[in-house]
Amino acid sequence: MFQPRSIQSSLSFKDKLFSIDYVLVVSILILGIVSMFAMYSTDGGEFKYHTESHILRFFVFFFMFFILSFIQIRFWHTTSYLIYIAFLILLIGVKYFGLTSSGSQRWLNFYFMNLQPSELMKIGVILFLAKYYHRIPIESVNRLKFLFTPIFVLIFPVLLVVMQPDLGTAILIASGGLVVAWLAGVRVKFFVYSMLIFTALLPIAISLLKPYQKARILTFLNPEKDPLGAGYQIIQSKIAIGSGGLFGKGFLNGSQSYLDYLPEKHTDFIFTLFSEEFGFFGSIFILLLYGLIISRIVKIGNMTRSNFGKLYCYSFATAFFIYVVVNMGMVLGLLPIVGSPLPIMSYGGSSMMAIMLGLGIAMSCKVYKDMPVN
C-alpha cells in the first residue's frame, strides 16, 4: 500500500521524462506552430509585433508547461486553495489597479506583461473545487451545507469578472466550476434549481448589462438586422469561413482578413482566418488536434489514481472543450459574440499562460499518476 508512494516520490528524472505523454506534447507543439502561421498571416505575411510576441509567448509558456509537469501532484493538491486565493487577490487587484482598455478593466500591469487574472481564474476555480470535492466524503456532496462553499467560490470571482465587464470569461469560469461540481456528483436537481434561480434573476442581470453587451445578444438573435453595426462581426466571420470552401483560399490569401473585413482577427477570430485560408479540411485538422489534446487529458484522468487528479483532468478537459466550442460556436455564428479566446491559437499572453498552467498540472497528474494525495 505504501510501496508505490515511496517509489513515486523517488522517481528519477529519467523516469519522469519517460512518463510524460508525448502525444499530448507533440499535439500542443503542432497547434502552437499552426498558430504561429496563422498569426503570421494576420500580420499580412510579415513578421510584425503580433507574430513575434506570439511566438515568444508560446515558447516561454510551453517551457513553463514542461517545468510544471515535473512538479508533484501533491504540491498542486496542497497549494490549490492558496493558488485560488492568490488569483482572487489578483482579480480584486484588477478592480483597483487594473488597466482599462476599450471600456473594460481586465488587466494588471506587470513589467514583462499585462496579466489578465480572470484567465488564470479559469484554472483556479477548477483547482479549488477539485481539491474540495476530493476531500469531502461522497455522502456529503449533496448536503446543503457543503454546497455553500462551491457556490461562494464560484460566484465571487464570476461577479468580479462580470463587473469588469467581461461576460465571456465570466461564463467560462462558471462553466469550469459547474463541471467539477457535476463530476463530483452534485445532483441534477441542484443544477435545475440554480438554473431556475438564474432565469428568475436574468431580467435583473440584463438590466445591469452594458448596452454593448445587450446589443451583442440581440445581434446574435438576428445578425442581418444591422449588418454594418453590431452584426458586422458575425456576418463577416461567416462570409470568411464560408468563402474558404473545401480547400481554402490558400496561405496568406484570405481576402477577408487581409483586407481588414474581419474584426479581432488576432484573438477571438483566429479560427475564422485559418478556416478561410485552409478551408474545410483545415478546420477539420484543427478540430482533430483539439480533439486529440482533450482526449489525451481525459486519458490522463483515467490513468491517474487520485480522485483529485481525476476530477482535475476531467474538469480541465471539459473546460478546454468548452473554450474551444464556445469560440468556434461564436465565429460560426452559433453563439453570441461573448469574447472568448481559442486556446493556444489566439493571441494573448494570459490565456496562453492559463492554458499552459492547466496543461502542466494535467501532465503532472500523468507523471505522478500513482501518487496518492491527501
Add this chain to the structure above:
Amino acid sequence: MLSTGSGNTIIKSKLISRRMFLLSVGKAAVLIGILGRLISLQINESSKYKTLSDKNRFREWKLAPERGIIKDYFNEEIASNKQVYQIHLIPENARSIEEIFFRLKTILNISDKKIFSLRKKIAKQKPWEPIIVSDNLNWSEFSRINLFLHELQGVEPIVSVARMYKDNSSAHALGYVSQVSAKDLKNKKYLKTMSVPGMAVGKTGLERRLDEEIIGEVGFQRYEVNAFGKRIKQIKVDPGKAGKSFKTTLDLEVQRHVTEILGDKAASVCVMDIYNGDIVSLVSSPSYDPNAFVHGVDRDYWNSLIQNDRKPLTNKAVSGLYPPGSTIKTLVALSALENKIIRPLDTVRCKGKIELFGEKFHCWKKKGHGVMNMRTGIKRSCDVYFYEVARRLGVDRLSVTAKKFGLGKKVLQNFSEERSGVVPNTSWKKKYIGQNWYLGETLHSGIGQGYFQSTPIQLCLMTAQIANGGFEIKPRILFDKTKNNLKEYLKFKNENPGRPLPADLVVSNFDLKPLFKNQENIKIIKDAMYASSNEPGGTSYRSRLEDKRFTFAGKTGSSQIRKFTEEQREAEVKQEQLKYKNRDHALFIAYAPVNDPKYAISVVVEHGGTGSSAAAPIAKKVIKKVLERHSLRQSINNLSGDSI
C-alpha cells in the same frame, strides 16, 4: 478508516467516471453540431459566401462605353469622341460627404449651387450609385485631384470619353447627345442594364435613332478594396465595347458650305441623289452647338436657343411644315397632263386676277401675264393659269399625284422628329376639319396654298422623282452598299457614253416603280422647269448657272403666311416692307445638271420673301458645290470596298 476511506475513494472514482461518460456523450453531440455547421458553411453554402466575399472585396466602377463614330460619305468623322477627365463620387464609400464637399470646394472651385444640386441628387439615389461631381475637368484640375486622392475617400477620378462634334453644320441631321434623363430610362429598354453615371444618350436626329446600336456596351474597372473602402489594387479592367460606327450619305464639305451660305437665316437645304436617294446634304439653320449638350447644357445657352424666333433646335428640313407654294405647280401640271385634262399648248389668258364663285383670285403679277400655255405658265409661275388648271383637275386627282410623288408622308425613317405634312383632298377635309370642300380651296391648292403642308425633304424627293424620269426612289441617309444598285447603271453609262438611259434598265436595276402613265408628260414638266431657270422671263433666270456642267432646272415658290389685303395689293407692297413674321416663305426646287440630272435640291427660307430672290441664289451656290464634288463622290463610291 483507511479501508473505508479507500472504499469511499473507489466509489467516488466510479461516480466521477460515470459522470464523465455522460459529459463525453454531450461533448460528442456538441462536436457534431460544430461539424455540421462547418459543413453547411464551407461546403453547402460555400458558393454563396464566396460571392459575398467577392462583393466585399471588389468595387466596380462602370465605365461609359465609347459611342460609335458617325462618318460622312468620304469617311470623314462628323461625330467622334474625345477623352474627358471626370470626378465621380460614391456616397457609400465616403466617410463624410460634408468633408468631401468641403475638400473638393477648395481643390476645384465648385460652386455652392452645384454642391446643392449634387446633394439633392445623392439624396435621391442609392448610396452605392456613383454621381458625377465634375464631368469635364482640365488636366491641371484633374492632376490636382489625383494628388489629394488619399484624403478623398469615395472619390474616383475617371478618364472617360465624350461625344465631340467637329462643327455645327450637321447638328440637326446628327442630333445631339446628353445625360440620361428619367424619361429616357423609362422609354428606352436598352438603357435599363447600363446605369453608368455620365453616360450620354442620343436625344435627337440620327444620334437618337441609332442610339441602341451606337451606344456600345458598358465596361468596368474592378478594384480590390479593404474594409474601409480604400483601394488596394486594380483587378480587372473591361473597357466595354465601343458602339457600332455608322457611315452616312452626307457630304461634310457640302454641309459646311451650305451652313456657311445659310448663315443665321431660318432656312433649310436638302440635296438628294436622284437615282439612289442618298441624302447628300441636309442642313437646317440657324444651327446650334451640339457639343454644348454633351455635359448638360448651360442654362443661358439653352434659354437663348429656345427663345430664338428662328428656332435653332428644330430640324426644319424634316419637321418644318410649309405650304409648297408655286413649287407644287410642277405636280399640278403633271397631274393635269396625266389625267388628260389639258394639253400642253392649251392657253389661258392671265389678266392678273380672275373672279370665280364670287371670290377674287389674284395672280402674283398684278398686271397679268397675258396668254399662257403650260410651258410659259410654269416658267413664269402664272397663278391664273394654274387656277384654271386646278379648277378643271379638281383637288382629288391632284392629291393622288402629289401623294405618289412623296408629299404627305414621311420620307426617312431615321428621324423621330420628322413630320408628314398634309396633302388635302375632299375626304381629308371632311375627316379632319369636318367640313365640305369648297371649290375656291381647289384653286388655292392649285398654287400650293391653303391646306397644303410639306417638308423641304418631301419637296426634294418630289423634285428628284421628276428629275430621274418619274421613278420612285427611297431616300436614305445611312450609307448602304448592298442596296446601292448604281453599278449596272454606271456600267451602261461608261460603255455607252452620251446615250440616254433606257427606261427598262433603270426600272430593272433600281427596282423602281414608275410614277407616270406616260413618261412624255414628265419630260414636258422638266422642259418647263428648264425654261423657268434658263430662259429670259423665267422666275429664277437671274440665278441661272450658264456653265453647261452646272446648269440646273428649277421652280420657285413663295408660300403666303398672311393674305394680302386689297390695300396692300393696290399699293404694291414689297415683301421687304412687311414685318419679318409676315413675309412669305421663299422656296426653290431644282435638279442638275439639266442634260444628265444627278441631284435634286430643295431650299426653303422662312420669311425669305420670294423664292426667286431668296431661295434660288442659295440653290445656285449649293448646286455648284455639289456638282463640283460629284466625280470625287463617285470615285469614292467605286473604290470603297470597306463598308461601315
